[in-house]
Amino acid sequence: MRHDGGVTEPDAPTTGWGILSTGHIASVLAKDLALLPDEATLVAVGSRSADKAAAFAAEYGVRRSHGSYEELAADPDVDVVYVASPHNDHFPSAKLCLEGGQAVLVEKPLTVAPAQAEELLALAQERGLFVMEAMWTRTHPLIRHAAELVASGELGDVRHVDAQFGFAFDGPDSHRLLDPAQAGGAILDAGVYPVHAVNLFLGEPEDVLGYGTAASTGVDDHAAALLTYPATSDRPAATASVLCTLRAGLPNRLAVYCTKGRVMFDDFYLRPAELTVWRDGTDAPEELLASWPGGGYTFEAQEVMRCLRAGEVESPLVPWADTLAVSRTLSRWQDAVGAPARTGA
Structure with missing residues (x-):
């Protein structure tokens, strides 16, 4: 139909x-x-x-x-x-x-x-x-719960977010990950996940200070960045650190540090099964568990179908404004590390 x-x-x-x-x-x-x-x-x-x-x-x-x-x-x-x-x-x-x-x-x-x-x-x-x-990570129940918990203010104000995703790639230069003609590079392929994760908790940064290295093909193969967020009427100043790489296996951790506690994921990209919540003044963390059916895309697909049934043109879980903000941040990160120009930039 x-x-x-x-x-x-x-x-x-x-x-x-x-x-x-x-x-x-x-x-x-x-x-x-x-x-x-x-x-x-x-x-x-x-x-x-x-x-x-x-x-x-x-x-x-x-x-x-x-x-x-x-x-x-x-x-x-x-x-x-x-x-x-x-x-x-x-x-x-x-x-x-x-x-x-x-x-x-x-x-x-x-x-x-x-x-x-x-x-x-x-x-x-x-x-x-x-x-x-x-x-897909933004549609997962545990990550959604973490975002709602932090937004509630129960853990205080966000002061820093740290997110990383990387793996050791040993394929040929012709592979899409290293091919500039196919828009290869660590930032677009792996970096999009930590930037989206940070965006979920802090939004779009004011400044992007980036560093990185390039593969023999010219695309970025390892990159880190410090993102800064000025104080507003609703929150104090904050920072974020993001790391992506095609040259080393990373724990793919996501951590959100707040003034009254913190939330942490290990392997937040690889179908996170556990969310750890630390609250100041408590001796032990709260641990929340969840499972991913199949390859992990069922939550994403269900959100798409829910939106279509409701006649919505965008999902509140992955809104257009956030996609645009992340796109701008990725572009600024690429510029900071000297990545090749992108068509349509």
């Missing part, structure tokens, strides 16, 4: 999904959608290769395959398209789908440059169509 203007009929039994591209991340979402048979139907997959699309459809039980992105964007039974192509393709493919009347969930980062993000969201606003950056 096709929606019009970003609205899915409230009595629709399931949401029809299309997947654009057939790489690893597309397969993870396909598997997770299969865990939601009462809510989601994987209607179509699109690839620039008809053979790859057909093979993906056969493997994951997709109803039909398309040998071009244009055909997928025009499929009348698709309610939302998951754009799972490499970073450099997010903007043109998401734009293609929006112009075809399709709602889109776009793999992070939404685009490789702020100007592209602004154009894409302006088009969605004009067409009344749903768009969400696929920042």
Whole structure:
């Protein structure tokens, strides 16, 4: 059942999904959608290769395959398209789908440059169509609980947030992570997670002081930054530190330090199962547990479908303003470490 203007009929039994591209991340979402048979139907997959699309459809039980992105964007039974192509393709493919009347969930980062993000969201606003950056961590119940707890003021004012994500990559220079033509680099691929995490608790920084190194291909392969936040009428001045790398395994920790306590995640990116809350004056922390079904994308997919049923063009969990703020911060971080210019910057 096709929606019009970003609205899915409230009595629709399931949401029809299309997947654009057939790489690893597309397969993870396909598997997770299969865990939601009462809510989601994987209607179509699109690839620039008809053979790859057909093979993906056969493997994951997709109803039909398309040998071009244009055909997928025009499929009348698709309610939302998951754009799972490499970073450099997010903007043109998401734009293609929006112009075809399709709602889109776009793999992070939404685009490789702020100007592209602004154009894409302006088009969605004009067409009344749903768009969400696929920042799956922001839809996880534990991370949402941590954000609500900190926002309540129960732990006092936020003074510092520390977030990191990194791994040791030993693949070839032609891999998308190191290929400048595919918008490779640590900041866009890994850094988007800690910046989004910091944004959730502090918003957009005033200053971005960044440092880093470059791979032989010229893209950033290791980067750190200090983000600063001036005092406002609602809170004191605060700072944040972010780290991303393709050269070393990191604990991928997220910690929020407040004046009356702190919240901490280990492996906040890798499907966090535990949130630790320390309150000043207590001898032991509070530990909250949760589980991730499948590959971890079910919460994200359910939020997309909830928004479509409600006729919402953006999710309050991953709002457009935050996606734009993160895009600007990533761009400033890249500039600070001397990363190559991005098309559309």
